[in-house]
Amino acid sequence: MKTDDDKKPVAAASFRVVGYLREYNVVDGRAIQFDFSKITHLNIAFINPDANGAFSTLSGLKELVTAAHAKNVKVLASIGGGLAPEYYTKLIADKSSRAKLVGSIASLTTQYNLDGIDVDLEGHFVDANYEAFVVELQALLKPKGKLLTTAIATVYATQYTDKALAQFNFINIMSYDKTGPWKPEKPGQHSPYSMAVDDLDYWGGARGIAKEKLSLGLPFYGYGFGNGVPEDMAFADIIKKYPGAETKDEVTVTAGGTIYYNGLPTIKSKTTLALQKAGGVMVWQLLQDDAGTNSLLNTIDAEVKAAKK
Template sequence: MMSKNIWCAIFLVIAMISCKKGGAKPEVKVDDKIPAGSTSFRVVGYLRAHNVEDGQAIKFDLSKITHLNIAFINPDAAGNFTTLDGLSALVAAAHAKNVKVLASIGGGLAPAYYTTLIADNSSRAKLVSSIAALTDQYNLDGIDVDLEGTFVDGNYEAFMVDLKKVLQPKSKLLTTAIATVYATQYTNKALAQFDFINIMSYDKTGPWKPEKPGQHSPYNMAVEDLDYWAGTRGIAKEKLSLGLPFYGYGFGAGVREDMTFADIIKTYPGAEDKDEVTVAAGGTMYYNGKTTIKSKTTLALQKAGGVMVWQLLQDAGGANSLLSIIDAEVKAAKK
């Protein structure tokens, strides 16, 4: 995906786009409450595959998410998947909490051979079969596709169609993570294959663009992204999940290039209620604090069908947990 790992992959595209600073965050009032007892509003959380293997996975409250995406589980150059230790146990734990688990394939630095694997009917069919077998092996609830940039080529649509044909009879979900910067590369037919779409509404700028310092995930970006996919592209709002970052980017002297939200508020006391911190040396760390995450969740409750988090283990604990802020807003909307 996603977040800080896509710097090199998206540099050329972002270079053509002007980086706008975030504007004020107007209060959003939810006109329609979520029906009592409804679980239709999604809270999708991403988790790194290596955290599954090293046993660090369950350091968040499973009851506060509805879908868990494991990023990234990719095949080898022949289209075969290797064993991921700990995944079966994690799936069982998640299912015990009524959380659906998906394997997320691709990523901002996806293996270059994906282009070859989906290039013709034969290799694509083998990959699709391997992916379907992966969902059976670990009792997964579906597949999340995060192919970006040049990977969304003339063969992408056929890949999605073929994958849907195999997963749907198994009652498996097919979802995707997309960035609006690549919007014109996704055909309407390809988008129609997905059960829901996670919008990566972040990484507007970052360390790969040092001459463009500023907020990488401003509130107005969330508004514009939702307006584009629901309005311009005509996708039902219920199929859209608004991406929320649990990390920040630093520009200038005295700040790190990237930090988790947990590290930001530990390093800069009082930062939890802000969106940026400027240090004595002159550098600034930009991120989404508690107030902005709450505002974006309220926006999503009105204009989308869920939110998506990159990524869960970057969150702080206790009263400063961004996931808890999201959970509180969703529960309040159900009352």
């Protein structure tokens, strides 16, 4: 049941800023050079097992965790991904292989001093065995004081059971990719403000999840449709190639194609929305941001700090 408390904004002091960095940037050293001062949680994407449920050693992860912890940032390993290995379906289907996988994942948190696990299984991976998988994973992580979070897409909403969702400490809503290169016949904005509103209304309203547990996903990239534009492009590259693009949400080139993304005003508006209707924001992904005065992360940080005053 909703109460008057559900209408109140989440305290800015506890507001999450969750950012993703790619696993290969841990290996090449770019991740450890990142300024962690404007995020609260860092997810490393994606750390996946082999077909037997075993994980290989990830060079540089221990050092990254130490650096992040020095800035009071929690670090989670994100498993799965939009292109998750197909064998996940087999690993979580069989009871014995699922138990082995869950044990291996839990061991990761000890091996690298991680603060938790982020489950990013999407589409057909969210099947009849998904609930048992996250229930068993939480059963091992909770006694260790570790977090269990997830990245979800509203397009797959009916596949997530209430019991499965209840296992997560917080939920990152992937409020983007409404369209993209896989839908060339549907050009347009892939992450409109209206999508953010609808997503938060669905998960916080229809599904009854406390707003404190929701993080609104924000894209630091754009998609191109038509002639003369790349299929995808980092925000930093967009504003470098097209001066003035930082204040807009789309750029149309002379060849006729258009790039759609979220500029500074939209990211600011979405952060304000999240401060009212969620417990945080989530960013995919941090290294796509501009490092200068047009930084999207700086815009988020400024809005959160203003809310604390």
